[in-house]
Amino acid sequence: MKHFRYISGMLLLAGTILAGCNKSDNYKGFPSEDDTKPGAVSNVRVVPFNGGAEISYDLPKSPNLLYVLAEYRINDQQTRQAKASYYDNKLIVEGFKDAKPYDVTLTVVTRSEAKSDPVKVTVTPKTPIYKLVRQEVKVQPDFGGIYVSALNPEKKSLGVIILAKDQYNDWEVIEQLFTTQDSIRIKVRGYPSVEREFRVFVTDKWNNLSDTLSVTLTPIFEKALDKTKFKQYQLPTDQRDDYGWIMPYLWDDRIAEPYGFHTPDGSNMPQHFTFDMGVEAKLSRFKIWPRTGSFVWSHGNPKRFRVWGSRAPNPDGSMDGTWELLGEYDCKKPSGSPLGTNTQDDINAAVAGFDYDFPSAAGKVRYIRFETLETMSEDFMHLMEMTIWGAE
Incomplete structure (x- = not known):
């Protein structure tokens, strides 16, 4: 008796599910033993696009349809398939190597795996x-x-x-x-x-x-400047470091935490830090590595910043004529997604670090001043590493 009540309950549940299904009128049930050969698709239409085509058609009136199968070659080696259920009357074929005619075979398949006569259609995709x-x-x-x-x-x-x-x-x-x-x-x-x-x-x-x-x-000559010659050059208007994340960690070739530079909480923007490269050089480019892990594309990572160069900066820290603006830069997320949402492309880009060029018209400099204009989400700034290339 208990078994009977259980089965009855399951049937009642199944009836409830079917009654609530939007496509209940077309419900096909379990695999069929009806192996009647279905009719073929008709009135086939093709709309090409770059590297592929959309194929639409009229379905036969066969009551036991399951899907329409498209089989085709995309090049000399690869064969592909595409399927569309009986709820739809179109499918996509794509991946073609060239903008030339390709044969596609369309077959109607029933729940008992009975197949219709194939219908061959030619598609000519646009240039991939x-x-x-x-x-x-x-x-x-x-x-x-x-x-x-x-x-x-x-x-x-x-x-x-x-x-x-x-x-x-x-x-x-x-x-x-x-x-x-x-x-x-x-x-x-x-x-x-x-x-x-x-x-x-x-x-x-x-x-x-x-x-x-x-x-x-011929590549343009450059070399990575010797970071063993770099040293902090603290000016009165510069931000100091905090949390034990000191400026020399920026050129120690270590990207893992805690070997980075961090300014104090509550720092106002814009803010600066300055260092001496130890030599005068015409600079070609630089690369910075942000903080990643749980802080990727967030926290105190720079979002907008400027880089200045000087041969003899004013010792009072003024941003005067002793400084030359070498460039204003953005850290742009590849996906453009908002804070807290990161794609794999975003993560890969941050881990790899960001490359920036210096203007070719800039002259030789010895001192670098990094001016943070905006961070990703905080009122302080942090960076893990910085490398500079050029010619002395």
């Missing part, structure tokens, strides 16, 4: 995005390497791969970026100022590969 992006790739000489840029206005998932020859004269990948950002910017560093060939190609998430762009150019 990875090829459009490849056409826009630009490569320029940069300090210690090259600067690769491109636009990805559709924000599709793409990879940009950069190669150069190794010591054995074999081609190797020296940098790669996989992103969905609309603006692609890649800097490759660490090369001497001698003529060298670089190659660049673009790939997509289906492993389609563009043709290769080959360029021969």
Whole structure:
């Protein structure tokens, strides 16, 4: 008797669920033993887009439909499938290598796995995005390497791969970026100022590969300045350090906590700190590493800041004519998402650190003044490390 009450309760529950389902009129139930061959789709329409197409159709009147299956090749090696349930009358086929005709086979499948006669349709996708992006790739000489840029206005998932020859004269990948950002910017560093060939190609998430762009150019000379010569140069208007996070930690080549620089709570903005590089140099670029972990893109990490240079600063700390503005910079989150929301691209960018260029017209300087204009969320500032490149 108890078993009967249990089963009755389950049937009542099932009836309640079905009664509340928006698609209860089309409910197909459990797998069917009806192996009747279904009719085929008809009135097929194709709307192409970059690298793919939307295919719509009319479904047959067969009462036991489960889904429509599309089978197709995207290139010479890969076969793909796409499915659409009987609730819909369209599906997407994508990942095609070229803007040329491709055959797609559409088959109606029932709950008993009975299949209709196949219907073959030809789709001609527009030029795939990875090829459009490849056409826009630009490569320029940069300090210690090259600067690769491109636009990805559709924000599709793409990879940009950069190669150069190794010591054995074999081609190797020296940098790669996989992103969905609309603006692609890649800097490759660490090369001497001698003529060298670089190659660049673009790939997509289906492993389609563009043709290769080959360029021969000469990186601009630079070197990382010797951080053992750096020392704090405290001016009267500078912020002091706090929490034992002292300024020399900024150039000790340690990024892990607690080896960073931290100003006191309640510090007013803007605020400055100053250091002596120990040599006069024409500067090419610099890199800063923010605090990450639970503080990534938040807390006292700089959001907007300026960098000033001087050969002989006024000892009273005035921002007068002894200082040259080398640049005003932003730390921009790749995703643009609000505070507290971070994508993997955001996290990866912060962990890698932020690269910035100095203006080529700037003269030689010896003293650096870092002016924080705004942090991510607090009234103090912290940084983990800073490296500067240039030529003495």
